[in-house]
Amino acid sequence: MEPLLASYLSLRYESNEEQKYLQGLKAQYLSAIESESYHMALFAYHLLFMSFVYQTIHKVKIWLPDQFKLALITFPAKEREEYVSATSPWAYSKIRERTIFGLLHLLEDCEDLVADCKKGIVDYRNEHLGHANPIIVD
Secondary structure, three states, rough: OOOOHHHHOOOOOOOOOHHHHHHHHHHHHHHHHHOOOOHHHHHHHHHHHHHHHHHHHHHHHHHHHHHHHHOOOOOOOOHHHHHHHOOOOOHHHHOOOHHHHHHHHHHOOHHHHHHHHHHHHHHHHHHHHHOOOOOOOO
């Protein structure tokens, strides 16, 4: 992975599948830019960005477990337990993006930034792009 992307995404992959997924997204992003297919580049970039968000939330769960549990208090008990016991960042791909950005409040009081993410990123993505998950379609 290029240094800039690698500085945001985890250097420790959970599996070969995750490594293949993230490296494939990076290659897709760079290829789309090279061919001036900017819509496809934006799509790949969005998936890389959401992968970063999932990894960040997973780190928060590890570093601030009490705050993480408290942030999930409004989640149904079954989902709350699933996220508290998650061993992979990809578990959070099931959380709606509008909700997951709110979990970033655990790191810092960033209400304006979270509102911008919900409006700018989620709304645009819902209208024009897709969702990030670690599944490679053959």
